[in-house]
Amino acid sequence: MIRFLTRRLGYMALTLLLVSVVSFVIIQAAPGDYAEIYAAKKAATGAVITQADIEAMRVELGLDQPVYVQYVRWMWNALHGDFGMSWAWKRPVGEVIAERLPVTLAIAFATLLFMYAVSIPVGIYSAVRRYSVGDYAFSILGYVGLAIPNFLLALVLLYWSQQYLGQSVGGLYSPAFENAPWSWGKFVDLMAHLVVPVIVLGTSGTAFLTRAMRAAVLDELDRMYVLSARASGLSPMQVLLRYPVRTALNPIASTLGWRLTYVISGAPIVGFVLALPDTGPLFLNALLNQDMMLAGAMIFIYCALTIIGTFVSDVLLVLLDPRIRLE
Amino acid sequence: MTASPDFPVLDVSGLSIALDNDGVQVPITQDVSFSIARGEVLALVGESGSGKSLTALSLLQLLGHGLSVVAGQIQFQARDGGRTDIARLGRSGHAIEALRGARIGMIFQEPMSSFSPIHTIGAQIAEVVEVHEKVGRKEARRRAADLLGKVGIPDPVGALDRYPAQFSGGMRQRAMIARALVCGPSLLIADEPTTALDVTIQGQILELLRALKRELGMAILFITHDLGIVAQMADRVAIMYSGRIVESGPVRDIFRHPAHPYTRALLDAVPRLGDIDRGRRIQPIAGSIPNIFEVPGGCRFHPRCPVAVLPRCAASAPPRHSSGRHEVECIHGETELAP
Numbered sequence: 001m002i003r004f005l006t007r008r009l010g011y012m013a014l015t016l017l018l019v020s021v022v023s024f025v026i027i028q029a030a031p032g033d034y035a036e037i038y039a040a041k042k043a044a045t046g047a048v049i050t051q052a053d054i055e056a057m058r059v060e061l062g063l064d065q066p067v068y069v070q071y072v073r074w075m076w077n078a079l080h081g082d083f084g085m086s087w088a089w090k091r092p093v094g095e096v097i098a099e100r101l102p103v104t105l106a107i108a109f110a111t112l113l114f115m116y117a118v119s120i121p122v123g124i125y126s127a128v129r130r131y132s133v134g135d136y137a138f139s140i141l142g143y144v145g146l147a148i149p150n151f152l153l154a155l156v157l158l159y160w161s162q163q164y165l166g167q168s169v170g171g172l173y174s175p176a177f178e179n180a181p182w183s184w185g186k187f188v189d190l191m192a193h194l195v196v197p198v199i200v201l202g203t204s205g206t207a208f209l210t211r212a213m214r215a216a217v218l219d220e221l222d223r224m225y226v227l228s229a230r231a232s233g234l235s236p237m238q239v240l241l242r243y244p245v246r247t248a249l250n251p252i253a254s255t256l257g258w259r260l261t262y263v264i265s266g267a268p269i270v271g272f273v274l275a276l277p278d279t280g281p282l283f284l285n286a287l288l289n290q291d292m293m294l295a296g297a298m299i300f301i302y303c304a305l306t307i308i309g310t311f312v313s314d315v316l317l318v319l320l321d322p323r324i325r326l327e
Numbered sequence: 328m329t330a331s332p333d334f335p336v337l338d339v340s341g342l343s344i345a346l347d348n349d350g351v352q353v354p355i356t357q358d359v360s361f362s363i364a365r366g367e368v369l370a371l372v373g374e375s376g377s378g379k380s381l382t383a384l385s386l387l388q389l390l391g392h393g394l395s396v397v398a399g400q401i402q403f404q405a406r407d408g409g410r411t412d413i414a415r416l417g418r419s420g421h422a423i424e425a426l427r428g429a430r431i432g433m434i435f436q437e438p439m440s441s442f443s444p445i446h447t448i449g450a451q452i453a454e455v456v457e458v459h460e461k462v463g464r465k466e467a468r469r470r471a472a473d474l475l476g477k478v479g480i481p482d483p484v485g486a487l488d489r490y491p492a493q494f495s496g497g498m499r500q501r502a503m504i505a506r507a508l509v510c511g512p513s514l515l516i517a518d519e520p521t522t523a524l525d526v527t528i529q530g531q532i533l534e535l536l537r538a539l540k541r542e543l544g545m546a547i548l549f550i551t552h553d554l555g556i557v558a559q560m561a562d563r564v565a566i567m568y569s570g571r572i573v574e575s576g577p578v579r580d581i582f583r584h585p586a587h588p589y590t591r592a593l594l595d596a597v598p599r600l601g602d603i604d605r606g607r608r609i610q611p612i613a614g615s616i617p618n619i620f621e622v623p624g625g626c627r628f629h630p631r632c633p634v635a636v637l638p639r640c641a642a643s644a645p646p647r648h649s650s651g652r653h654e655v656e657c658i659h660g661e662t663e664l665a666p
Contacts, residue, residue, distance in 0.1 A: 223440060223443075224435060224437050224440035224441050225440060225441055225442055225443040225444075227389065227435070228433075228435060228441040228442070228503075228506075229443075229451075230389060230427065231387055231389060231427055231428060231432075231433040231435075231507075232427060232428035232454070232455045232458070232506060232507075233424045233425065233426070233427040233428030233429055233455065233458050233459055234424070234428075234454070234458055235419065235424055236419050238458070242446075242454070243443050243446075246443075246445065246446075247443065247444075247445055250445070320445070321445055322444075322445055322447075322490045322492075323444055323445065323490070323492060
């Protein structure tokens with residue numbers, strides 16, 4: 001187990017290094033740089049910017065150095081916890097991200113929780129009552145859920161809750177609680193605002209996981225060991241929960257890694273549509289502005305979260321399934 | 328309540344199982360009757376598809392979807408309990424669940440798949456004790472280790488924490504037997520327990536079952552298609568063909584004087600030492616067991632029978648004849664049973 005963990009951690013570090021190179025290259029690949037865009041913006045407001053000013057800015061930001069030098073400098077500082085300055089925000093990147101990352105993480109974990117909490121029981125029900133009315137109803141719901149694009153669902157839910165529930169769903173807090181100190185009321189308000197983003201982000205994943213859980217349980221229900229457990233006097237519920245469900249959880253647990261990826265990569269668009277104070281809009285603007293330090297750090301963090309998610313699901317799988325452990 | 332000594336552990340009478348085929352009841356077994364006394368081994372013998380495994384499953388109300396007991400009684404009497412007609416119990420609920428695994432143990436053909444691969448052997452045996460008796464986890468594990476030792480597994484305490492994949496086929500079947508016997512049942516149903524094993528392992532498992540029977544005194548219903556095993560294991564035999572018991576009786580009588588042409592054919596299909604020297608070839612039984620949807624009228628065996636009397640055998644069900652405990656369903660029964 002220790003050997004497995006160290007090996008897995010080693011791979012993780014290697015992957016992160018590769019990811020950092022890729023994210024750096026992607027940022028560099030876009031035409032123009034921050035100095036030019038800054039100049040264009042200033043020029044648009046009527047300020048006079050000379051070519052010399054642009055060059056001076058490049059030197060100041062290190063943009064005149066070769067690409068690999070820029071990369072090494074960036075990586076070196078990042079390893080020391082310094083992701084550099086956001087040129088657009090004029091503040092350290094770490095600080096800007098730290099303000100918003102908790103919101104993103106909270107939404108991501110709430111979404112994961114929602115997906116598993118709904119899909120596992122529904123999947124079990126659909127498998128046990130296969131071809132019943134309930135199974136068909138959940139199947140139809142599931143296909144619809146899979147087919148609807150995130151952002152469209154976000155817009156529809158936004159409109160509905162505004163129109164019929166009279167609730168502001170944009171952002172995370174109602175205006176009344178925006179700057180209020182923490183209280184029960186504020187917490188409830190926050191939870192109410194989390195509902196829409198969680199549903200939007202979680203619907204297709206939930207639909208997918210429900211199908212996966214249903215198939216996995218169905219696969220196990222006719223196994224010999226299920227009959228053998230029944231012949232030992234376990235009640236139908238005991239048999240179901242101890243054997244087929246327990247076994248079916250393995251493939252589900254192994255999806256955790258890329259479910260997390262999915263939720264996090266879907267988050268920027270939804271965050272933008274719902275005007276959430278998370279990293280979504282931040283990331284999008286950083287890309288649009290070629291605010292390289294910020295965008296690079298964001299891509300790096302998103303990838304790191306994905307890799308960590310995969311690591312967690314690998315460890316979970318090993319804990320859940322002795323067959324993997326024994327190899 | 329004490330068990331009456333003269334009443335058998337299991338007395339099955341007139342048992343019929345049917346498959347619900349879109350509302351039409353298709354008979355699978357008909358009028359199956361047998362009984363097993365304490366400490367006795369009854370072998371239920373037949374080809375695949377004869378209904379022997381379904382009969383076994385019905386004894387624990389474990390028939391699959393669409394299958395049900397449509398007639399007959401399954402009178403069961405445990406050592407320490409009253410009589411129960413299992414045919415009247417539901418498929419789930421306390422009444423049947425209290426019998427399964429506790430008073431009646433069952434082992435299956437596939438030792439490879441009869442244990443869940445992701446739970447330890449110990450957990451799967453101890454859980455049977457925990458489900459049926461008010462004991463703690465520790466005591467249940469101790470009982471499980473006890474039984475694992477009894478079935479000949481080396482280092483039983485260590486074996487508790489091992490997974491099925493770490494056991495050989497023979498060891499797994501031993502563990503399966505331990506799971507079936509951990510609560511001290513009065514009846515053990517063994518559904519082809521050695522079919523999937525190597526011949527040498529088969530012998531060991533049969534020897535183990537005989538020893539456990541002597542030690543624990545339970546009755547055994549042994550289901551097999553292998554007459555060699557019957558000769559080693561059983562006190563009495565019931566031969567099943569196409570859902571009916573066509574002949575039954577003490578092992579000696581059946582092997583020495585088989586009265587039913589099907590039983591004779593089965594015996595002829597068994598290879599014996601010296602066959603090659605004497606130039607005798609194994610006689611396979613011509614044809615195959617009828618599909619449940621196309622059961623022939625009259626005697627079900629008549630299309631394959633070398634001594635059928637047509638049209639009588641095709642027209643009416645064969646009469647039942649008996650001589651002592653030896654019974655047969657065949658028109659030749661009377662002359663065949665005569666000493």
